[in-house]
Amino acid sequence: MPSELDEHHQRLYSASARMMWEQGPPAWRGDRWPTARRDAWRDLEAALSASPPAPVADVPADPARYLVSGRAPDARAVPLAAAVGTWEARFDADPVPPEPGTGVPAEGAVAIAAVWQTLICDLLDELAQRLAPGRPPCVITGDSAELADEIRALGGALRTAAEGAAAPSPAAAPAPAGDGGDREPESPVTGEGYARLRAAALAAARAMPTRAEAERAGDFTVRAAACAAAEDLSRVAEGGTAPQWRERRAGIDPSRHLVQGYRWSGGAARPTSFGQAAAGLRADRAGPSARPLDPADAAAWRTAAAEGTSVLLSPTAALIAAELLAELAARLTPGTRSGTVPLTGLAVHDFVKGRFRRAFIVA
């Protein structure tokens, strides 16, 4: 049973990490903020890193920290940051993204319908949102099996097309290293550690303007949502009543709904259930599919490029997309349990919103 101190720590960790998540990097890592605020946030980042939340009990490798969809060759669990490092290394070694029509020799490519770009980006935003630092423990209880299957099918189509376009170079695909998360030692929260985190959290929250102040001053170096999260954090740290976590919209239950997408009906935003998401994905995925392109086949490239109805991915990028989709599908499998997401979850967000986005070549 978690102690009272553990519970306090988990609440404080969530509220602190959520403030940083709402602001989003790299504000506190750059030089656009007043020095005092920047330093307070860097201190908080260090305190959060030094005092991670307890992993979920009775699960060999907590999905809040480890890849769910695969393991290292030695069967050890792969930390998320290591998985991201591997994907980045593969992109770095990716020889030539498609360069149609220039007479420059190109590797093959995968052409996808433009709507697939939207689907893939939305689904991977869901993955990033599920790995938002501070997100509290969650068990998937909703009827998610069908959605997981649909996501796997989308990834499978990408994989098939990528393998038809070109064989991935083995040298370009280093295996991720595991770190033995299966035997992760418990690192109990101490009163001293909690006090350090609390002091850092209060200093960082107080260094933020209130939302009203930011709006009055037209200060867009801070996000309004981060100002509001700072106010929540102050109350949590001072033992008051405030939520440790807020979803993007009221009513979203991460065990049963998408956390990124929602729908409007009658002017009100409503959560999207896993079943609704599966039906939408099935409908959008119908029609043109992913197909490999031969670099020598100018006619096929020209068709793909005509009026921008297609988007091109290198075979490596298509395989990485397939792996990320498989990871999301694994996380949405019924019964999946995960603990509080530590700050390291940001690595997935940064990759999905950054390097991965650049892989789409709009023809």
Added chain:
Amino acid sequence: MPSSSPERGTERPLEVLFVADLSGRSKGMGGVPVVSGEITRAMAEQPGVNVSLLTVGDTEDHGQARILRIPPTGDWEAVRLRDIAENGTPADVPGMPDPDTWRPDWIYGHSRYSGPAAMNLRRRWYPEANLGHYVHMPIERYAEIQGRPPEDIARLVAFEREVVAEAQHVVGIGPLLTSVGRDLAAGSDPVPALHEAIPGHPRGGEALTPAAPGGRPLHILFTGRRDDIKGYEDLLAALRELNERGVDFRLRVRGFPEDAIAAESPSAAAAIGAEGMTEHLPYTTRQAELDADDAWADMKVGPSKAEGYGVTQADGLWRGLPTLVNAESGIAMFMSDPHRVPADIGSAFIVADLGLTGADRAGAWSAAIARVAADHGRHAELAARMREVLSDYSWQHTASAQLESMRRFELGSRGHTIQGPGGVLLGEDGRRLPTAREMRASRAMGPGALAADYPAGPRPPAPGTGAADSAASGRGPAPGQAARRKL
């Protein structure tokens, strides 16, 4: 036969051969063919110039330019063009005159698409011609944003570096690409003359005088696709913040593929956090639809991470729309040049996003849009003044300024020339450079004659004062007014 005589320009037309795998707006293949088509057409209207265009397959009318069509194969046009340039003869091109009866004085190619072909045609068919090269893309920067490996970037750069090393004249489309051209030319011996061209008005349409939105939401227009370089997602993040702060707006996105729109609209709504604030419309080339977009808009945004020039953004400014441009773009550098654009205009429309990423970049765009929303009237006035400035930069001016730069080169000048208002040439210090005609006259009068008239060079007209026409008139007939001397 071409001659290197400085006096040749007054005796017979200059023969210019443009080489382009694709040329013209109807190709629907993006900015390079559009610029190729416009420059070819406008150059062909210049007095004293005969223009030929060597391209692959059918293309649209290019005004007075003679079109020489290489019969297409199933291959890419660029590949076909390169093959003819490396292995073919003039006899392979129907209608191409025999080299004994016609030779160009200048050959121009466009970026890596047709630059290498132009280089090989000069080497193999017309070795006495001058070689010119247009720089259309910040090759290294785009490749870097796309995350290409360094050796791949080096390979792409090498294609153009080889051309530039043999070129006499390198034309950058705007200041940023001229700077790219300078980098490409570094180490060449001799260094080619650099010319900075400003693209002209890309399409028709009346000036707009956008009214203050008053009680209705601010109408924001974005033209482009879901391409990371175009900054669409940064824009959505910026608008999410404005929505959270209660700014009422409507975003129109023009140019998404039709099949993606049904999925994109709810995706954008979720990103912004509200429904009904965005509208996605399909890609179109129909003028009426594009005009309707401009008429609907209170402002336009171009949040690209990098733009070689930014023709879409310049188009908005030309129409008189308050238009926000990213800092790393040719149009922003142009607007930052106090010799050509009054400083208060540039500072109102250039978003200070240089080097910013993630939430920081979105924040800079939120702030800039909020400033326009807060004082739309002032920004509309500034946009109207910017339109005045741009009225001195038509495609005719683009061509006449480049032609002047070519003629100066033929007289031995190797300096860097910059297109100023009304097609005059400016030096890097912003002063007007003597024209080829003035240079010839001054030589005829003996050394020092020009220096006596212009001890430090003639002053450029003040930007945005409409003084460009009078400045241009000082150098002889203005473009289009001269008596045609064409044969």
